[in-house]
Amino acid sequence: SFPDQVTIVEMGPRDGLQNERGVLSVETRISLIDRLAACGLSRVESGAFVSPKWVPQMAGSAEVLAGIRKPKGVRFPVLVPNLKGLEQALEAGAEEIAVFGAASESFSQRNINCSVAESMDRFAGVLTAARSHGLRVRGYVSCVLGCPYDGEVAPEAVAEMAGALYDLGCYEISLGDTIGVGTPLRAAKMVDVVAKRVPVEALAAHFHDTYGQALANLYAVMQQGVSIIDSSVAGLGGCPYARGAAGNVATEDVLYLLQGLGIQTGVDLEALAQTGHWICQALGRQNQSRVGLAMADV
Ligand code: HMG
Numbered sequence: 001s002f003p004d005q006v007t008i009v010e011m012g013p014r015d016g017l018q019n020e021r022g023v024l025s026v027e028t029r030i031s032l033i034d035r036l037a038a039c040g041l042s043r044v045e046s047g048a049f050v051s052p053k054w055v056p057q058m059a060g061s062a063e064v065l066a067g068i069r070k071p072k073g074v075r076f077p078v079l080v081p082n083l084k085g086l087e088q089a090l091e092a093g094a095e096e097i098a099v100f101g102a103a104s105e106s107f108s109q110r111n112i113n114c115s116v117a118e119s120m121d122r123f124a125g126v127l128t129a130a131r132s133h134g135l136r137v138r139g140y141v142s143c144v145l146g147c148p149y150d151g152e153v154a155p156e157a158v159a160e161m162a163g164a165l166y167d168l169g170c171y172e173i174s175l176g177d178t179i180g181v182g183t184p185l186r187a188a189k190m191v192d193v194v195a196k197r198v199p200v201e202a203l204a205a206h207f208h209d210t211y212g213q214a215l216a217n218l219y220a221v222m223q224q225g226v227s228i229i230d231s232s233v234a235g236l237g238g239c240p241y242a243r244g245a246a247g248n249v250a251t252e253d254v255l256y257l258l259q260g261l262g263i264q265t266g267v268d269l270e271a272l273a274q275t276g277h278w279i280c281q282a283l284g285r286q287n288q289s290r291v292g293l294a295m296a297d298v
Pocket residue numbers: 015018048049050051052054055079081082084085086100111112113140141142143175176177178206208238239240241
């Protein structure tokens with residue numbers, strides 16, 4: 001059976017924009033986040049305190065956090081790879097951060113320039129410091145259904161990484177199909193194995209839509225109890241260290257699916273679709289949401 005309620009974690013301003021060719025102004029990024037929050041989204045990932053040499057699109061995340069409206073009840077998490085990032089996030093007034101590791105060795109090296117074991121040491125330090133400041137910390141595991149360099153990834157490796165992050169104190173583990181290669185049976189099997197290590201209520205699905213399977217994969221894992229979904233307005237996004245990977249599944253498409261299933265989200269699909277068109281115009285790119293495109297024709 002399906003969950004009664006699903007929480008959407010909006011990825012557009014972070015995962016979405018980090019892979020766009022154009023670098024948006026701080027003002028436009030602020031405007032995007034304000035609009036997304038106004039659509040009824042309760043969690044909007046808003047930036048990343050990573051090296052601007054590695055990901056120039058996320059430079060200025062402190063200014064972005066300083067400029068957004070922050071309505072009550074809405075959370076604006078940011079990515080933090082190490083203690084230096086944490087320091088900047090704290091200074092910028094972040095209340096929630098996310099650390100990000102991978103279930104595959106090669107991806108860890110390319111993405112954060114260290115091994116999986118080294119990353120766990122770093123995250124341990126970040127978690128201890130973050131929690132002493134009262135921050136909520138989310139954990140990401142990348143490459144849960146395949147790695148662009150190592151190929152297949154065993155569900156057991158995903159469970160191990162997810163479990164280690166959960167043990168460190170991450171309140172939720174987001175399972176990233178970074179390159180969007182998964183299919184429903186494999187996604188379900190992976191969640192099955194991971195849920196033996198981390199409670200399913202603490203698992204989020206973060207599926208990129210490279211092969212067009214993300215909605216089908218979500219349909220599968222929701223039936224196993226996953227009720228937190230990461231998605232990106234207009235399907236923006238990708239990953240700079242996963243060449244050819246498409247954006248996250250589009251938030252509009254997820255909302256339409258959930259509406260059809262009678263699942264509550266509290267998000268206004270109409271307003272979100274408009275935001276999708278607006279940001280695509282600002283970026284000069286095609287809208288990747290089928291629902292967004294269909295609604296624009298009406
Ligand atoms: P490094 O080069 O190994 O770090 O990078 P370092 O400690 O040796 O420092 C080198 C330089 O970077 C120094 O500056 C540091 O000060 C600076 P320099 O002396 O050369 O001028 N530095 C920093 N600057 C700003 N913020 C920081 C920071 N740390 C060091 N936090 C590092 C290591 C992790 C920093 C780098 O590899 C990095 O920034 N990686 C980020 C990669 C990234 O953002 N990837 C995309 C997000 S993950 C993702 O999209 C996947 C996800 O969506 C889930 C999924 O889909 O699977 C979450």
